[in-house]
Amino acid sequence: MITLYDYLPSQNAWKVRLLLNHLNQPYEQVLVAIFGGEGQAPDYRKVSPTGTVPAIRLDDGRVLSESNAILMYLAEGTPYLPSDAYGRAKVYQWLSFEQERVESQIGALRHWTMTGKLPRRPEFLVEMKRKAGLNALATLEAQLSDHDFIAGEQYTIADMSLFAYASRTEEAGISLAPFPAVRAWIARVESQAGFLPTMHPYAIDPLSANELP
Ligand SMILES: N[C@@H](CCC(=O)N[C@@H](CS)C(=O)NCC(=O)O)C(=O)O
Known part of the structure; x- marks a missing residue:
């Protein structure tokens, strides 16, 4: 099962959640407190070089960051990415x-x-x-x-x-x-099947008033 490194108010991360929902693909979610500095932790920078979410880890341990790169990868072979x-x-x-x-x-x-x-x-x-x-x-x-x-x-x-x-x-x-x-x-x-209506305001994270590190 893939792991999604996520931060709930992030719409960049929502993109990936949306595609996974369309694909009905289960995943494990790991929340990263980006306003608390977790994105800049050395271990997380090995997953996402810029320290940003979203990022994913595949079953074989390989990692990928940048929302659109993740969409390209996960959409391969599906109707959501043309083959030509x-x-x-x-x-x-x-x-x-x-x-x-x-x-x-x-x-x-x-x-x-x-x-x-x-x-x-x-x-x-x-x-x-x-x-x-x-x-x-x-x-x-x-x-x-x-x-x-x-x-x-x-x-x-x-x-x-x-x-x-x-x-x-x-x-x-x-x-x-x-x-x-x-x-x-x-x-x-x-109106697309599998659309994900749930989006989160920054207000759910008291740390979001901080500047990013
Ligand atoms: N170009 C990146 C942008 C990712 C990005 O800026 N993510 C924000 C959340 S929406 C983040 O993690 N910010 C933390 C930081 O900049 O340290 C993408 O599309 O994934």
């Missing part, structure tokens, strides 16, 4: 977009907003992230106006990855009202 080179590359295109334009912008804003750190951040930085988040949503809106799912007509790990933060923009202080195609896509993703 172009289809896979298209999924990878949107996974790269997710990391650069969504996770690191909307994800950061959501973290700062939900844990009360926003007022401690420089105003220009918050404004940059908000603008970048809105630009990312406009890109998604254009793509989803022509396609049911982000990489084409098939629900893939690109949708799972993007959903993690693009569906939580209100928690980052960004309204989805101007993005009807994104809202319709959110409803389509939520």
Whole structure:
């Protein structure tokens, strides 16, 4: 059975929980107190070089980190990752977009907003992230106006990855009202068999008010 190194409010980790749920694959969960410094412990850095969650350990002891790399690995041979080179590359295109334009912008804003750190951040930085988040949503809106799912007509790990933060923009202080195609896509993703509705607020972790080590 695989082990998932997890932190419940992490939407990066939720992506992996979602795919495991779709695949009906059992796993052992090990919680990592990232705000308590456990991510930076030398033993955990051997599992995840950056000290972040999610990470997985396979039955044979091999480890893998970075949410999208884990999705690629676990989706291999399933309907959630195309088998042809172009289809896979298209999924990878949107996974790269997710990391650069969504996770690191909307994800950061959501973290700062939900844990009360926003007022401690420089105003220009918050404004940059908000603008970048809105630009990312406009890109998604254009793509989803022509396609049911982000990489084409098939629900893939690109949708799972993007959903993690693009569906939580209100928690980052960004309204989805101007993005009807994104809202319709959110409803389509939520209606997929095996969708995982449970997500956790940072408030469940009293340590989350701390800065990350
Ligand atoms: N690019 C990474 C980002 C992972 C990440 O930043 N995870 C956060 C939780 S959402 C974390 O573990 N942060 C702890 C830290 O940065 O020390 C991924 O997609 O997995």
